[in-house]
Amino acid sequence: MRRLVVVLALLVAACAPVPGPTSDITAGPTGAPRPAGAAEVSAPPSTPAAAPSCDATASLRPTGPPPEPGDMPDGSTMAKIAARGRLIAGVDQNTYPMGFRNPATGTLEGFDVDMAREIAKAIFGDPTRIQFKVLTSDARVPALQNRDVDVVVRTMTVNCERAEKVAFSSVYYQAGQRVLASRGSGITGPDSLGGKRVCATKGSSSLTNVANVASKPTVVSVPNWTDCLVMLQQGQVDAVSTDDTILAGLAAQDPYTEMVGPKFTQEPYGMGIPKADEDFVRFVNAVLERLRTDGTWTTIHQRWLGSLDQAAQPPAAKYRD
Amino acid sequence: MTAVVTAPTPHRVTGLVKSTPGRLSLIALVLVAVSLISGALIGFGVQARSAALEELATRSEPLGFAAQEVYRAMADADATASGAFLSGGVESPQLRTRYEGDIAKAAAALTTATGESTRSPEVAGALTTLSGQLPVYTGLIETARTHNRQGNPVGAAYLREASGLMRAELLPAAQDLYRAETANVVRDQDRAGGGPWTELLLGLFSLAALGLAQWYLTRRTNRLVNVGLLVATGLTLVSLLWVVVASAVVASTVSDSRVDGSTQVDVLARARIDTLTARGDETLTLVALGSGRVYEDRYAVVTKELGELIATAKSLATEPAVRDAVTSAEDQYRAWQDAHQRIRAADDTGDPNAALVIALGTDPGGAAAAFDNLDRDLVTAITRARDAFTGSVATARGALTGTVEVVALLALGAAAAAVAGLWQRLKEYR
Numbered sequence: 001m002r003r004l005v006v007v008l009a010l011l012v013a014a015c016a017p018v019p020g021p022t023s024d025i026t027a028g029p030t031g032a033p034r035p036a037g038a039a040e041v042s043a044p045p046s047t048p049a050a051a052p053s054c055d056a057t058a059s060l061r062p063t064g065p066p067p068e069p070g071d072m073p074d075g076s077t078m079a080k081i082a083a084r085g086r087l088i089a090g091v092d093q094n095t096y097p098m099g100f101r102n103p104a105t106g107t108l109e110g111f112d113v114d115m116a117r118e119i120a121k122a123i124f125g126d127p128t129r130i131q132f133k134v135l136t137s138d139a140r141v142p143a144l145q146n147r148d149v150d151v152v153v154r155t156m157t158v159n160c161e162r163a164e165k166v167a168f169s170s171v172y173y174q175a176g177q178r179v180l181a182s183r184g185s186g187i188t189g190p191d192s193l194g195g196k197r198v199c200a201t202k203g204s205s206s207l208t209n210v211a212n213v214a215s216k217p218t219v220v221s222v223p224n225w226t227d228c229l230v231m232l233q234q235g236q237v238d239a240v241s242t243d244d245t246i247l248a249g250l251a252a253q254d255p256y257t258e259m260v261g262p263k264f265t266q267e268p269y270g271m272g273i274p275k276a277d278e279d280f281v282r283f284v285n286a287v288l289e290r291l292r293t294d295g296t297w298t299t300i301h302q303r304w305l306g307s308l309d310q311a312a313q314p315p316a317a318k319y320r321d
Numbered sequence: 322m323t324a325v326v327t328a329p330t331p332h333r334v335t336g337l338v339k340s341t342p343g344r345l346s347l348i349a350l351v352l353v354a355v356s357l358i359s360g361a362l363i364g365f366g367v368q369a370r371s372a373a374l375e376e377l378a379t380r381s382e383p384l385g386f387a388a389q390e391v392y393r394a395m396a397d398a399d400a401t402a403s404g405a406f407l408s409g410g411v412e413s414p415q416l417r418t419r420y421e422g423d424i425a426k427a428a429a430a431l432t433t434a435t436g437e438s439t440r441s442p443e444v445a446g447a448l449t450t451l452s453g454q455l456p457v458y459t460g461l462i463e464t465a466r467t468h469n470r471q472g473n474p475v476g477a478a479y480l481r482e483a484s485g486l487m488r489a490e491l492l493p494a495a496q497d498l499y500r501a502e503t504a505n506v507v508r509d510q511d512r513a514g515g516g517p518w519t520e521l522l523l524g525l526f527s528l529a530a531l532g533l534a535q536w537y538l539t540r541r542t543n544r545l546v547n548v549g550l551l552v553a554t555g556l557t558l559v560s561l562l563w564v565v566v567a568s569a570v571v572a573s574t575v576s577d578s579r580v581d582g583s584t585q586v587d588v589l590a591r592a593r594i595d596t597l598t599a600r601g602d603e604t605l606t607l608v609a610l611g612s613g614r615v616y617e618d619r620y621a622v623v624t625k626e627l628g629e630l631i632a633t634a635k636s637l638a639t640e641p642a643v644r645d646a647v648t649s650a651e652d653q654y655r656a657w658q659d660a661h662q663r664i665r666a667a668d669d670t671g672d673p674n675a676a677l678v679i680a681l682g683t684d685p686g687g688a689a690a691a692f693d694n695l696d697r698d699l700v701t702a703i704t705r706a707r708d709a710f711t712g713s714v715a716t717a718r719g720a721l722t723g724t725v726e727v728v729a730l731l732a733l734g735a736a737a738a739a740v741a742g743l744w745q746r747l748k749e750y751r
Contacts, residue, residue: 028453032461035478036485086671093477093610100474101610106409106677108610131671133611226478253473 032234035227037202041211041219054160057268058320059170060278062286069125077280078123081150087123089116090135090149090272094224096249097304098155108132111245111304115172115271116153118296122287136223138203141165144274151284152272155243157205167277168270169284170317172297175243176263177209182232182256187239189261193217196238199228206242209265229254243267248308268315289317341541342750345743348534352739355530356557359523360732363564364725366520370571371721373512378714381509382583383433385502386707389590390430391451392495395458396597398423399487402462403604404681406480411470424459431455434498444501450494458483458491484605499590506583513717514575517568524561528554531739542746549742553735560731563724570720574713581639582710586703588637592630592650593699599623600692603661607680610673617665624661628654634702642705650698657691664688 072078081087091113092099099110117127133149140152144166155175158168179198181187187196194215200207202221211219220237222228228240229250240250244263251257271288273281291297292314301312401420405412412420435448461483468476531554538547602620606613631651638644660679668676680688 026449028449032457033454033482033486033490035482036489088671094474096474101477102409103406103469103472103474103476104410106407131611132673134609135612139612224478224481226475227481229475230478230482250475253468253471253475 032236034234034236035222035224035230037223038227038231038236039202039221041207041221054163055318055320056158056160056163056168057171057270058318059168059270059285060281061319061321062282062289064286066122066283066286066290069121069123072123073279076283077150077277078283082123085129087116087120087130087151088133088149089119089130090133090140090143090152090154091116092154092224093132093134094226095155095246096226096252098245098249099153100249111173111300112153112155114300114303115291116151118291118300119151119153119271119284119287122283136203137201140203140272144272147274150273150277150280154272155246155269156272157243157267158270159205162272165275167273167275167281169273169281170288170319171268171270171315172288172291173245173269173301174315175245175267175269177206177242177265177267178244178247178259178263179239179241179261180232180247180250180257180259181239183258185238187260190241190264191215191261193239193241197236199231199237199240200242201225201228204242205267210241213264225250229257232257244308245305248305252307285317285319292317342747344537345747345750348537349740349743349747352530352534352553352743353736355527356553356732356736356739359527360560360728360735362523363520363560364728364732366517367564367567367721367724367728370513370515370568371718371725373509374571374575374714374718374721377506377509377513377578378711378718381502381505382707382710382714385499385506385586387430387433388495388499388502389593391427391434392492392499392594393597394423394427394430395455395487395491395495396594396601398427399484400597400601400604402465402480403484403601403608406465406469406477407604407608407677408681412466420462424455427455434502444498447494447497447501450490451498454486454490454494458486461486488601496594503583503587510575510579510583514572516572517565520564520568521561524557524564527557527735528561531557531735534739534743538743538746542749547742547746549738549740549745551742552738553742556731556735556738560728560735563727563731567720567724571717574717574720578710578713578717580637582706582713585634585637585639585643585706586710588630588634589647589699589703589706592627592634593696593703595623595627595630596692596695596699599627600688603664603680603688607664607668607673607676611668620661624654624658638702640705640709643702643709646698646702646705650695650702653691653695653698656686657688657695660686660688660691 067073067078070082072082091108092110093101093108095110097110099108099112101107102109113132116132117130120130121127123129133143135143135149135152135154137154140154140156141162143149144152152166156162156168157175158171162168179187179189179193187193190210190213192215193210193213194217196217197220198210198217199220199222200210201224207219207221210217217239220231222231225240225242225246228237228242231237232240233254240247244259247259251259271284273284291300297314298312301314305312398420401416401423405416405420408416431448431451434444435452461479465476465479465483468474468479531550535547535550535554538550539545599620602616602623606616606620609616631647631654635644635647635651638647664676664679667673667679678684678687682689684690
């Protein structure tokens with residue numbers, strides 16, 4: 001009888017429902033996405049030292065004051081632009097206060113945009129005779145080489161590597177690279193970036209510079225400078241490093257960020273022009289010469305970069321004839 | 322009969338099969354088994370067919386449509402958000418309302434689709450992406466909007482990030498979902514509309530068994546006809562005919578549901594998705610301001626495919642209402658292409674504001690009007706084709722009404738008649 005009970009108990013136990021594994025809820029990827037085109041830079045671009053040494057900031061000397069609007073010399077690049085009816089300028093639409101799209105009006109504005117309009121004004125007598133093409137940092141040199149644009153006015157640093165492929169005007173602004181980080185992050189400058197993630201745009205000289213600082217940060221590249229601010233705000237990078245002009249614009253959009261540390265590079269901005277258009281380089285330099293002396297440069301600087309440096313003077317032009 | 326009921330020893334079984342009454346009893350048993358089993362199998366077959374039809378009507382097709390709606394609403398939301406950014410300033414109430422409506426629609430359609438995730442585990446990944454990332458997308462859009470309101474250009478970067486998320490994650494997931502649900506429709510149609518071959522075989526097997534029994538009885542008893550077996554044969558034949566005819570009707574109407582419905586809906590839905598993709602690319606080309614080659618190239622590819630899909634839809638159309646809507650869509654497609662040419666001409670010659678007016682303005686000859694009309698025509702055509710589909714499936718379901726019950730009753734009847742027929746002969750051996 002007892003044996004029967006045992007057998008029955010075993011049978012019942014065998015038939016009882018077996019506890020299965022408990023189900024779990026698995027979430028998909030968490031956190032904000034990254035800006036389209038963001039990527040870690042594994043192999044830092046060549047150091048500036050590796051580029052051929054030259055005196056890139058010395059541009060072609062103007063042949064006197066620029067000709068009157070509407071009176072361009074026959075056969076010149078300017079005459080061709082005049083015949084087309086508009087200047088085609090490569091600018092930025094994402095970099096406050098250099099070249100950006102004003103969200104309220106949808107129009108392009110900024111220091112670089114105003115400088116480009118001055119060139120259009122010199123050719124046509126009308127600053128609105130201009131077509132803007134938005135270029136990312138890495139698209140500037142190809143756009144000039146393909147002649148998609150007449151001129152690039154887009155925080156473009158004059159350096160020897162680029163000077164081999166395109167021509168530059170005289171320097172129209174002297175910027176310098178710094179570091180932007182969240183307040184209280186403990187980042188104090190380029191020396192404290194070791195092991196940190198730092199953002200810069202693809203194809204910019206800033207990326208090359210920051211990838212080669214001694215503290216060896218991890219560099220993340222994105223298409224536009226505002227993408228860097230997005231990544232900083234989303235906690236995907238610890239700092240942004242580029243020219244003080246651009247960083248000031250980013251800091252103006254987020255009071256929880258601040259520029260830290262010294263200028264650790266010199267970034268002379270020049271207007272990029274197709275290498276063959278030497279007459280246009282001289283013309284642009286003549287226009288810049290006038291902007292420096294007649295106070296236009298200072299007016300434009302005060303409008304956009306006054307907060308950065310109240311007493312800034314236009315950089316003196318260097319020529320190599 | 323008693324010999325059958327008591328448990329047979331090996332000796333008794335051989336004796337049983339050797340004696341005529343034993344054989345008759347065995348035949349009766351076999352006939353009962355054949356009738357009942359084949360009846361049950363045919364019944365299951367019909368039941369499966371009917372279940373596939375119900376699945377088609379209540380789940381696969383509505384879910385396919387829900388997946389299409391998820392895609393459409395999200396793509397439209399993204400194009401609207403980009404358009405609102407392009408137009409500058411605080412977005413217009415119309416664009417904001419449209420965006421909000423799209424998001425609400427996408428969420429609602431997603432709820433429908435998610436409810437069925439247990440049925441189709443292959444879409445679980447796509448559904449997780451959609452329900453997980455849609456709130457992230459709207460969050461980014463609101464961040465972009467807040468920055469825009471404060472005049473911060475970083476708003477555009479958030480919009481780009483949102484748009485990138487939409488194009489890289491959300492829309493592909495919605496497309497996977499749509500493909501899976503459309504595959505379900507085809508699968509259910511195959512299941513419901515296949516030929517009744519199993520049923521035919523089973524029915525013929527029953528008939529053959531009855532025929533053999535009749536032949537044996539005729540030889541043994543010298544009586545030409547056994548009424549019971551004859552009745553059983555008649556009932557089996559009726560059952561077989563019923564099932565075959567009903568299945569043939571179902572097969573034909575399911576084929577109608579493909580030709581008049583789902584095939585057209587699929588082409589039209591793909592055309593609609595292309596319409597939205599092309600509109601998004603058109604807008605993004607303008608946002609890129611002179612560096613939108615990538616978008617413009619994709620626009621060209623997508624609109625070419627769109628033109629082909631509209632032409633295909635026109636050639637597939639079986640109903641006048643659908644054909645009319647598709648013809649109108651074709652006109653709108655051309656009007657849009659014209660407007661796009663003008664947008665490109667204005668944008669390429671340095672007049673982005675004129676391009677914007679043609680692209681986003683309310684002018685009836687503009688791209689916005691043509692796009693809206695094209696979408697409306699495609700919706701009309703899709704609705705009509707869906708109606709045709711639903712109608713065909715309803716007819717098919719009607720054809721199967723009561724078939725399982727009839728098959729079951731006829732199988733029971735045939736079994737009873739066979740037993741009764743053989744009982745008559747068995748009684749003679751008492």
